[in-house]
Amino acid sequence: MTIVQKMMGAIIGFRPLPRRGDDARLEIAVADSGAGLPAAIAPHIFESGFSTKPAGSDGRGVGLALARSIVDEAGGTIRLDRGRPTTFVVELPTRTVGEAADTENDGSES
Structure with missing residues (x-):
């Protein structure tokens, strides 16, 4: 099983976040089936090498x-939701298909 297959099986929800204009975002929650994360290690989980x-x-x-690096580069956020099971919540900015096509056609990057 690939990491993508494992991740897709762990996604517990997608939710568009109601915001206006350029600040439209999508929330994705991913959970495991474990007992949760001990509070003492939570501050370190996004550190490289931990x-x-x-x-x-x-x-x-x-x-x-x-994961944090990729989400940051995309202009989003990733956080740990406390509790059981361990759940990570990713917020990503959204663009419409037209906005993406316009960016590709004019050669600019967002």
């Missing part, structure tokens, strides 16, 4: 740091 896995295991704390 992992709850033992040394030598697969994965070394790159995933959430990479």
